[in-house]
Amino acid sequence: MQKLTVVGSVNVDLTAITERLPQPGETIGGGRLRRDAGGKGANQAAAASRLGAEVRMVGAVGDDDDGRWMRSALADAGVDTTHLASVAEATGTALIVVDRDGENQIAVCEGANALVSIDHVDFADDETVLAQLEISLALVTELAARTAGYLAVNAAPAQTLPQEVLDRVDLFIVNETEYALMPELENAPLVAVTYGSKGAALLDHGKPIASAPAVKTTPVNTVGAGDAFCAALTLALREGLSPEAALRTACAVGAAAVADPSSQPALQPLASYVP
Template sequence: MTSSQLGSLAVVGSINVDLTASVARLPGAGETVLGGTLQRLPGGKGANQAAAAARLGGRVRMIGAVGDDSDGQWMLQSLRDAGVDTADVWLGESATGTALITVDAAGENQIVVCPGANADVSLDGVSFSPDEAVLAQLEIPFEIVTALADVAGFLAINAAPARPLPDSLVRRADLIIVNENEFALLPELTGARLVAVTYGADGAALRRHGREVARVSAPRVSVVSSVGAGDAFCAAITLALHAGWADDEALRAASAVGADAVTHAEAQPPLRTLHSYR
């Protein structure tokens, strides 16, 4: 694959309905904050990353699960509208997953996820091409993520929400993506093959076998919401590195994509093709 082409990507992960309350400030423990506005939008880390990757120009399919309900049909149609192949999304017995999100005026957020049908994600009957990248997160059963080590070609893991990772998975992954807080919670990543670490407004870095090999600053933008920024970054860095882009070029483009994402309220924002962020 040449650096002018973006390859195929299979995203294995969560699909949720996002119920987002926008408020002036986040509530403290036991506190009620009035004056919020409520939005109901497509979400889930897996679906967010799949939608972003498709809008960036990748050939993307989604592997996940939704409920056999109206929300599930809505999520499937939303993914298709973004250009994602949904043939491998299961209809689970539980209701479609839901995320309860609060976002303040500075774009900071608090999130509670009710997994629902995401607990039903399965790889039964799913096959992967050797030249297809696979991107997974940790909002689905962990045994599904670890099983990818035996079937995926290029394997990227967004280790969020953070949880301990077995050495076998850390050694197997071609790319692990975390934010600075997750990186601090996962000391096992020190010796990983390649780790992308995001630092919010301070940019991002790539670390290869524990040594920093690239670092970029983040473009300065007006922040509306940071909910979808990390997922957009994950999609971009996976597509770019799988396509053979140089470390600094891939990191710079992914950081620009993440910065673009925070200027939108939704977790699945409109994005340009990845090449336009280079």
Template sequence: MSTRLPAVTVVGSINLDIIATTDRLPTAGETIGSGILQQQPGGKGANQAVAAAWLGGSARMIGAVGDDAQGRMMLESLAAVGVDTSDVAVLDGDATGTALIVVDRDGENQIVVCPGANAAFSLEGVEFSADETVLCQLEVGLPVVMEAARRASGFFVLNAAPAMDLPAELLERCDLVIVNETEYELIPALAEAKLIAVTYGKDGSAMFEHGRKVAEAQAAAVTVANTIGAGDAFCAALVLALRAGLSYAQALAVANAVGADAVCDPSSQPALAPLEAYLAGTACPAGPQG
């Protein structure tokens, strides 16, 4: 593994997460009392950029916030962990994106996302270099993701979440696609992707080349506090590990360990150890497996 982690540019969403923690999730039409409310930085894009920075990568965020108090808080939280925010647009007239989240005692959640500024920005004036890895998700407009795929000349990664039909041009450009098992089933075209990582929660993760499994890794057994940011931490760790030269199996194992550490933390953007600590098995009790 290279001692110098690659530069990662994340093109994606920046949200304020408003989280209500309850004993169980409500059913349709049901009101549940005794919830505990908290607000914290979130958004799949911002979560992944923050995770990359914590893990030791050089992280740059491309996205947008509103010209409001929530947007200023999001920019401050990104900068505080070392994420470069110089290409985050501050849009007058658009509110900062917001996610309304209900989490139960087992860490399961229901989420409604109000995109706000995430749906209104463009890549005008943004430059990509050949040596940076570009990581996108689908919480921003598909045209922005397509434009990033066309303009980025380096390693291009798509976390295809939330699930939607994907243009063939986008899939062909992806050097790596990352999804969970539900998203994998909802997007049939992914079966022929050149390289795809699929997460299975407590059952670990696997790597497929053109539909053929080429590697897998077990998950660490942990007590779940919150699943919101775990997948995003996994994405950042997998990208950094692969680009640092680890094998598919090693990279999956390290990413599983990072995801397990993240799921133990109630924050959407948990503090993480350097990637090398997960590789060595010293960052959390369970350590990487597989």
């Protein structure tokens, strides 16, 4: 069983499911409201655990009912929450609108995620660490300096990365929009780029080394699909799968996630998605 530490965000997802996404200044009626456990970090931790890894979550939630709910949801997914701190800020919240095709708009209120710390966390030499950019860039930079093992970063939301992060990270994972907004990633040794219905590719210093088609499915909610993809790709590469096989596996996991209404979908062990 692989050991994975996820350092990242934990949010309550408030999702309005509507016929279509609203235009700027427009109000859309007839929506249905969902309230789910979410946050890129928590989503990736839950997905990795359900895929069969031994996962611990490093993050922060508020000392409030939402924080206790998020802690319980992660524990139910099999995630070790020993390093999930309870802090004075309110638990982070994501406001989401999802249309009939599963496309979404998201606004995040970081709350407790601004106070995530790795001060009292030890990282083993053989440990895999997965982070995202819903925590502070200063913390990601500190993580890059302190991680001795394999470091993967889901560089979302897009922002300019310092050179010390670019030099240290073993795997970046972004979507095509984020890749376009972060030209510095063209010089990174390994970048996975997702293209929605067009599949995904692995790039070495900007040059494709593997690609995989998307797995056709009926989309219900795309919010957690990218996070499930991140978890699956990181684990698959660390299992020793070839770049193409790892991409195909991650695309299959993403397709399973997009067919589930939850941001933390039910998943089978990783091996069941390997082509």
